Ligand code: HGY
Ligand code: MN
């Protein structure tokens with residue numbers, strides 16, 4: 370904890386910026402639809418760039434649209450401390466997922482400016498491209514490319530459901546920057562985020578000190594059966610792709626429950642190639658995922674699904690293809706940065722507890738190359754990736770205060 374125990378962010382200003390930026394992609398139900406590299410994402414990026422420049426930071430953009438707002442420190446030879454999150458949302462997203470961490474980082478800089486504080490190491494406020502992975506696969510796309518998990522060419526060629534490439538979408542919003550990906554150096558990284566789960570709110574705890582994050586595997590799948598007449602094809606002769614998928618969905622759920630409580634599984638997308646109410650579905654594309662903080666459980670889940678798929682395919686005489694398109698091993702955050710987060714929460718007199726992140730975050734990517742950790746605050750009913758997503762103003766301010774004092778502790782304020 371620095372020698373500024375009474376320094377606090379301006380919670381009203383932070384809340385005002387959250388509500389102001391929620392208009393970029395605002396939906397009628399009070400949520401936000403700001404898909405990565407969409408015009409709405411471009412607009413909020415423009416807003417964010419202007420706000421960072423108004424706070425005295427120099428903003429650079431890399432080839433994948435990752436944004437870095439640099440605030441000088443006393444020792445410019447040292448790599449900056451990174452903090453921030455993402456500005457993109459799910460199709461039925463909310464006002465806080467990602468953007469809270471990015472705007473809280475901006476609020477920390479505004480607070481440091483007003484207090485006339487110059488840190489020892491420079492600060493770098495970040496907006497990472499396509500954290501959500503909804504429009505373009507994978508999730509954490511910009512930060513994973515930054516740490517070398519994907520090549521820029523691979524990422525630029527990824528296409529969305531309409532066949533638009535990430536490269537074309539970046540060009541369309543003017544965020545295919547000149548800076549080579551991966552060249553922004555960091556000495557560490559901290560991310561504030563809503564928990565997106567029920568634990569903190571249920572306990573009445575304000576701060577989650579995130580020590581670990583779940584590993585994840587994403588699959589693209591295809592089931593090929595045989596289209597035929599819904600009325601004249603006897604049941605025992607059918608090769609029904611949707612009935613097969615239905616069993617696969619329950620197998621994903623059953624495996625996660627069987628290997629729980631530290632395992633989850635979801636089939637989030639399914640599309641019948643040529644849907645018709647009186648045709649037996651013959652071809653379906655789908656996606657599936659497993660997550661667990663335990664690598665061994667993840668392997669067990671994968672093996673279990675492979676065995677179940679073989680059995681369903683044989684019995685139903687369909688072909689089932691399952692391609693793993695993204696794997697990320699479980700994340701263990703840096704004990705030193707975790708201690709800085711815990712120390713800040715303690716010094717601020719905020720209730721706090723260690724927690725494992727169920728959701729994936731850009732800090733998972735950065736943790737592979739620099740000391741990193743995360744700060745969680747509660748969200749209403751633990752709901753996220755839903756237009757009902759909500760958080761308390763006081764919790765957002767408390768999270769930003771912990772971010773402020775963590776930054777001061779790590780960057781030498
Ligand atoms: O999928 C995730 O965990 C993240 O919210 N994109
Ligand atoms: Mn997020």
Ligand code: MN
Pocket residue numbers: 459466501754
């Ligand atoms: Mn999300």
Ligand code: MN
Pocket residue numbers: 454455467500562729730731732
């Ligand atoms: Mn995240």
